[in-house]
Amino acid sequence: MFYIDPHIHMISRVTDDYETLARMGCLAVSEPAFWAGFDRGSVDGFRDYFRHLTEVEPRRAAQFGVQHYTWLCINAKEAENVELSREVIAAIPEFLDRPNVLGIGEIGLNKNTPNEATVFLEHVELALRHDLPILIHTPHLEDKYMGTRMILDMLADFPQLAPDRVLVDHVEEHTVREVLERGYWAGMTLYPVTKCTPKRAADIIEMYGTERLLVNSAGDWGPSKPTAVPDFIMEMRRRQHPFEAIQQVVLDNPMRFFGQSPNFKLQLPGQGASVVR
Amino acid sequence: MQLTPRDAAATLEREFLHIRARLLELAADLDRLDRGEGTLRDDARMKQIAQALQVLSQRGPGRAERVQMIFSRAYDPQWKEQFRPVPKPR
Ligand SMILES: [Zn+2]
Numbered sequence: 001m002f003y004i005d006p007h008i009h010m011i012s013r014v015t016d017d018y019e020t021l022a023r024m025g026c027l028a029v030s031e032p033a034f035w036a037g038f039d040r041g042s043v044d045g046f047r048d049y050f051r052h053l054t055e056v057e058p059r060r061a062a063q064f065g066v067q068h069y070t071w072l073c074i075n076a077k078e079a080e081n082v083e084l085s086r087e088v089i090a091a092i093p094e095f096l097d098r099p100n101v102l103g104i105g106e107i108g109l110n111k112n113t114p115n116e117a118t119v120f121l122e123h124v125e126l127a128l129r130h131d132l133p134i135l136i137h138t139p140h141l142e143d144k145y146m147g148t149r150m151i152l153d154m155l156a157d158f159p160q161l162a163p164d165r166v167l168v169d170h171v172e173e174h175t176v177r178e179v180l181e182r183g184y185w186a187g188m189t190l191y192p193v194t195k196c197t198p199k200r201a202a203d204i205i206e207m208y209g210t211e212r213l214l215v216n217s218a219g220d221w222g223p224s225k226p227t228a229v230p231d232f233i234m235e236m237r238r239r240q241h242p243f244e245a246i247q248q249v250v251l252d253n254p255m256r257f258f259g260q261s262p263n264f265k266l267q268l269p270g271q272g273a274s275v276v277r
Numbered sequence: 278m279q280l281t282p283r284d285a286a287a288t289l290e291r292e293f294l295h296i297r298a299r300l301l302e303l304a305a306d307l308d309r310l311d312r313g314e315g316t317l318r319d320d321a322r323m324k325q326i327a328q329a330l331q332v333l334s335q336r337g338p339g340r341a342e343r344v345q346m347i348f349s350r351a352y353d354p355q356w357k358e359q360f361r362p363v364p365k366p367r
Contacts, residue, residue, distance in 0.1 A: 209280070
């Protein structure tokens with residue numbers, strides 16, 4: 001089954017993973033900017049990272065027929081440094097016309113601090129200025145509930161921001177309802193231990209339906225599995241859910257959300273022309 | 278699209294051995310904590326585990342969501358009052 005992995009950090013993965021994803025039916029990946037495992041020392045460190053996301057990864061992906069898209073920002077963890085964050089936010093427009101950039105992300109909160117909230121708000125302003133969609137990271141574990149509610153409170157202060165231009169990622173059982181009820185897209189991250197499992201993601205789809213819900217592997221340098229989306233597909237098939245329902249979650253929904261970006265032009269296999277839905 | 282509910286008996290048929298295996302795993306985890314040297318009586322995480330086990334033995338629905346909330350910091354609706362955005366340099 002063809003699918004899109006809407007959140008995966010290919011910079012941390014080996015080239016073999018691209019080949020495996022292609023064999024599994026992955027047509028495209030989207031890679032939000034994130035924490036490198038260490039705090040970068042300067043705005044030029046981010047410029048190099050953005051070059052990697054917009055030059056190196058698309059080339060690596062293309063070798064296997066996988067299309068690579070990306071989102072730019074300074075992540076919530078490094079946002080604790082407000083001065084550096086402001087320099088990075090000022091540098092991001094240098095990269096926004098690169099052909100694989102979809103929008104601003106993954107912005108959000110990590111430990112729910114005032115500095116993180118400040119930088120989050122300034123990223124939302126940046127996205128609005130450039131009329132781009134937003135991909136949002138919600139905090140881990142015990143901070144997720146409070147952080148998700150704070151993010152929703154802050155988004156509500158932007159009446160000019162259309163909810164369907166925003167994807168709130170890493171939702172779980174206790175945060176998904178609020179996100180969907182307010183009209184945002186919701187992403188479920190399939191992790192072995194700390195987020196959703198393929199089974200629990202399938203449960204959430206059974207309870208909330210297939211509208212505006214996405215699943216991703218968020219594969220990175222930590223314990224994660226780049227083929228987690230196919231695991232979810234397997235779980236849905238095991239439960240004998242209809243093909244159309246599965247395809248909506250793993251292909252149609254990412255296409256609809258990403259399709260709001262002028263740069264998203266998914267090439268379906270066997271189709272010369274690009275299609276945007 | 279809303280999905281039609283799965284048949285409960287078929288779901289039990291498919292899940293029973295997995296549920297049994299995970300209950301055993303959990304029982305053994307708790308035994309291991311008991312066998313260890315020292316006391317965990319004052320560790321707040323032990324209280325969370327005990328609360329979560331209670332939720333499992335209650336009737337549904339929404340047990341997964343309730344367990345999530347046991348392991349979550351509470352939402353403070355007044356949070357903005359303590360959060361002044363860092364002023365922008367002029
Ligand atoms: Zn991520």
